[in-house]
Amino acid sequence: MSIRIAGTGSYVPERILSNADLEKMVETNDEWIRTRTGIEERRIASPEQATSDLAYEACLKALDMAGIKGEEVDAIIVGTITPDYVFPSTGCILQDRLGAKGAFCFDLEAACSGLLFSLEVAYSLMKTHPKKYRHVLVCGAEKLSCITDWTNRNTCVLFGDGAGAVLLENTEDEGADCVVASDLHTDGGYGDILKMPAGGSRRPASVESVGAHDHFIHMEGKEVFKLAVNAMVGAGKNVLEEAGITPDEVKLVIPHQANSRIILAVAPRLGVPDERVFMNISRYGNTSAASIGLCLDEAFRAGRIAKGDYVLLTAFGGGLTWGAMLLRF
Ligand SMILES: CC(C)(COP(=O)(O)OP(=O)(O)OC[C@H]1O[C@@H](n2cnc3c(N)ncnc32)[C@H](O)[C@@H]1OP(=O)(O)O)[C@@H](O)C(=O)NCCC(=O)NCCS
Known part of the structure; x- marks a missing residue:
């Protein structure tokens, strides 16, 4: 058995917050932000959107690319520091929305390394129990705008919202490990x-x-x-x-x-x-x-x-x- 990447997906909210917009909020300027960080704009989720909503859109795309239905997913791991709630986990909320009835799901907190840590855990699970975990969905998702201090120019120019997902799949192919x-x-x-x-x-x-x-x-x-x-x-x-x-x-x-x-x-x-x-x-x-x-x-x-x-x-x-x-x- 090998483990391959069967699908990827991503989602960003529609609203764009530009450096020019930030100039009206804190004492900063487009030139400073561009030259010190490389950032020109960032996406901001709507008040109605929580992290699981961003994750859901990214996961749908990854499943679609792989041609896999939610009910075929055996586990979901969500890397996030901005979960919808302290509990239940964003993974559980996502499971319900994706119809991944038989999956076991949880959040993993490793801040910006969340996707890498989640991939490592998913890959290890699949290697250890290849029959049990045939499709594992890994998603990094954040609504950082809700933990960003919009009055502090040292940090508020840096962050944005979005989600990215990877679907790992067990395959019979030898030597196809991702x-x-x-x-x-x-x-x-x-x-x-x-x-x-x-x-x-x-x-x-x-x-x-x-x-x-x-x-x-x-x-x-x-x-x-x-x-x-x-x-x-x-x-x-x-x-x-x-x-x-x-x-x-x-x-x-x-x-x-x-x-x-x-x-x-x-x-x-x-x-x-x-x-x-x-x-x-x-x-x-x-x-x-x-x-x-x-x-x-x-x-x-x-x-x-x-x-x-x-x-x-x-x-x-x-x-x-x-x-x-x-x-x-
Ligand atoms: C935050 C960061 C962009 C600041 O860049 P820097 O070159 O280190 O800038 P400094 O902190 O030395 O600040 C230089 C000056 O710019 C000012 N400044 C800070 N933010 C500013 C902003 N948004 N607009 C204008 N001026 C700003 C500072 O107040 C400071 O002014 P002072 O010299 O009068 O005190 C940079 O340190 C960085 O990217 N660090 C890593 C952050 C990161 O990646 N975090 C997440 C990790 S996952």
Whole structure:
């Protein structure tokens, strides 16, 4: 048995928030945002849309590409830091909407590395129980706009909403495995540099926590930047070494879309030229766990990835969490 990618899908909300729009909200300007981050606009979900609604649209597309019905899905893993509720999980809500009656479903929280961590878990489940888990749906989905402090220019220019999904399928084909190598890490010692301070059991919601803006993303940008580059380069090199392939053999690098300067610092250190690095950050900003799935789907549908190609995914996020995964399509 091998595990292959049978479908990909993505979704972004209709509403576009441009840098010019942000200029009216906080003291910033288009030039600063473009040159420091590479972001030109981002998508914002409507008040009626929750994360599961974004995930649902992306998953439908992945199922459609694979020609699989919801009821044939055996498990759903949703990478997210913006679940619809603390409980029930977004995975359970998605299961109901997709009609995946027999599936077991849960959320996985690894911030911006959510899709990579979810893929690793899905792949391992399928390898361990190939008859039980024939189709596993993995989705990274976020409504970051609801945890973004729209009065703080240090963070509000960076984030956006969206979802990306991947359907993994067991096949009889020998040697068609889609995950060639992976290298995933966390370091809880750096938890404070990127976090949402309130809303959990440590600091439940209170009038004071709301007043202090502690239900929003807090970030030490410069520190995150430095760690992100080193971590993604290290993990990327590790997977290439484990797989025994050279950077020249990689068709496309898909890094988490946090900042174009981070991405363009990582690529040369991995030995991959910029033209083989996928970027859509200018249109969507940082969509956390959704970003790699969004890129993967766009790249595949645009013909930038074909059967047999090596694709290197790298991610970095709060936790800290980071890692890389080498896929073979
Ligand atoms: C956030 C980030 C873009 C800031 O870029 P930077 O080059 O480090 O900028 P600095 O923080 O040094 O800020 C430089 C100046 O710009 C100002 N500034 C910050 N945000 C601004 C904005 N939106 N518009 C205009 N000026 C801004 C700062 O206040 C600072 O002014 P000062 O020098 O008078 O104090 C960058 O650090 C970054 O991308 N970090 C990683 C963030 C990330 O990826 N997080 C998610 C990880 S998954």
